[in-house]
Amino acid sequence: MKRRGGVMAASAVALVLSGCSSDGDTAQTPELESRGTVLTTVQPSRQDLTNQISLTGKVSINPVFGIVAPAEGELRFTERQPTTVAVSRDTWVATVWDGGTPRKVYVPEGAIMAGRLMEDRSPVAKGMPVVSARHVGYGITADIDSAQAYRISGSVKQIKAQIKNGPGPFDCEPVGTIAALPAGTFPEPEPVPTKAPAVNPSAAPPVSTETKAPPAAPDGSEATGLRLVCAAPEKVRLINGSDVTLDVITGRAEDVMVLPVEAVAGLQGKGKVDIVGEDKQRRTVDVVLGISDGKVVEIKKGLTGKETIAVPGPNLPAPEAGEVTG
Numbered sequence: 001m002k003r004r005g006g007v008m009a010a011s012a013v014a015l016v017l018s019g020c021s022s023d024g025d026t027a028q029t030p031e032l033e034s035r036g037t038v039l040t041t042v043q044p045s046r047q048d049l050t051n052q053i054s055l056t057g058k059v060s061i062n063p064v065f066g067i068v069a070p071a072e073g074e075l076r077f078t079e080r081q082p083t084t085v086a087v088s089r090d091t092w093v094a095t096v097w098d099g100g101t102p103r104k105v106y107v108p109e110g111a112i113m114a115g116r117l118m119e120d121r122s123p124v125a126k127g128m129p130v131v132s133a134r135h136v137g138y139g140i141t142a143d144i145d146s147a148q149a150y151r152i153s154g155s156v157k158q159i160k161a162q163i164k165n166g167p168g169p170f171d172c173e174p175v176g177t178i179a180a181l182p183a184g185t186f187p188e189p190e191p192v193p194t195k196a197p198a199v200n201p202s203a204a205p206p207v208s209t210e211t212k213a214p215p216a217a218p219d220g221s222e223a224t225g226l227r228l229v230c231a232a233p234e235k236v237r238l239i240n241g242s243d244v245t246l247d248v249i250t251g252r253a254e255d256v257m258v259l260p261v262e263a264v265a266g267l268q269g270k271g272k273v274d275i276v277g278e279d280k281q282r283r284t285v286d287v288v289l290g291i292s293d294g295k296v297v298e299i300k301k302g303l304t305g306k307e308t309i310a311v312p313g314p315n316l317p318a319p320e321a322g323e324v325t326g
Contacts, residue, residue, distance in 0.1 A: 040311045041276050042263055044303055049253045051291040053151055055228065055246040057142030059163070059238045064114055064184075064221045065176025065229040066129035067105060073098040075124045077116060082186055086110050086136035093131055096124060107133045108175070110231075115184015115220035127177075132184035132221040135175055135231060138238040142246050144178055144226040151292060152178060152228070157249045159230050164243040172230035172246065184221035251291040257305055258296040263313045264289065273303070274310035284314045 069075065073096040080093055086109075093113055094105040107113045114132040124130055140161055144152070162168035228248065232238060264287070265272040271289040274282040290298030303309075 039280075041308045042260060042311050043308055044257045044259055044299060044305045046255055046257055046305070047296070049256055049258060049291060049293055049296065049298055050249060051151060051251040051293055053148055053248045053250070053294075055142040055144065055148070055248060057140050057161075057228070057244040057246050059240055059242040059244060060139055060141050061240050062134050062136060063139040063141045063175075063229050064132055064134050064181070064224060065111075066117065066179055066181045066224075067107065067131040067133055068177050068179070069096045069124040069126055069128045069130050070103040070105065071096050071098040071101075072126045073103065073124065075118055075120065075122045075130055077120050080113075083112055086112055096130075105131055107131065110137075111135050111175075115186060117182055117184055120187075129177055129179050129181055132181055133176065134221065135229065138232065138240070139175065140172055140230050140232060140238075140244050140246070142228045142244070144228060146226065149178060149226050151294070152248055152250045156228075157251060159228075159249075160247040161230070161232065162245045162247075163238070164245070166239070166242060167236050168244075169247070170233060170236050172232050175229045175231055178226055178228050180226050181221070181224045183223045186220055253291055253298055256290065257299045257303065259299055259309060260311065261292060261295060261297050263309050263311045264297050264299075265313045265315065271297075272314050273299075274314050276308045276310050282310050282314070 075094060075096055077094045078092060080091070087107055089109050090106040091113075092104050093107050096103040096105065111133040114134040117129050117132055118124065156174040159172040159174055160169045161172040162170075228246070230246070259273065263273060266289060269289060271287050272284055273287055274284050276282060285302055287302030288300040290300045292298065
């Protein structure tokens, strides 16, 4: 009996071992995609798009804003003397010579010139701030970070303002540019020559012998960071220092091709996207970008709308070892 029991036990162990090594129960290793394979993709879609940004601002007195060059060329200032009262009409203060064509720079009605931002006869690019001005009276200012700057650097279409626990919403007229400004300055006035009195009326004209001290140049304007300045309607009562919420619209477009911002390198003008082929590999192409609402961005040129696009989009290549960047 003992021998029979031992044979049965050995047979049971053999059966268990043969079950574990069965070909049908061999563990399978999941297949891995090859390196560089794109797993997340999106296709372009079409929709109406509004570039709308919310900013936090404050009511301030006599805010400074920048006036930009209307063209590329050489900047030449007029000899107009600074004033202490607001101009009653748009006032010519400088000219940008674009080849042989003069492009005038004006301080707008209701403001005073606050300073020159560049030296006379400096070369300038279109859109570069060249003059600072001071809006006379109450205005509303809102600081802007660099990420927001590229979304509102174009023309502002509309601004709605709401004063905390106060008037609003109301239209707020944008003034000047959003670019950060250097300190505005005025050149020192030239000394005014005076003449010595003539001893004899029939004598030769007197020669200048001394100079009269010129009046001191105005202080100019302080430097500013990136900020938006707008003016409220006269009927709206403002209190200096009050908190304001601004709803800024810089562009609208209807039925345009869009992609998620994560799929695009760049947020304005020229950009790049990665098209994914049937082999799931990337191919980077250039695209022309339009407005963005922060979630999607308009694709003006470069795609047909039928492509498959990788997410995230292309990155700038990392510098190679020993390569100098700057």
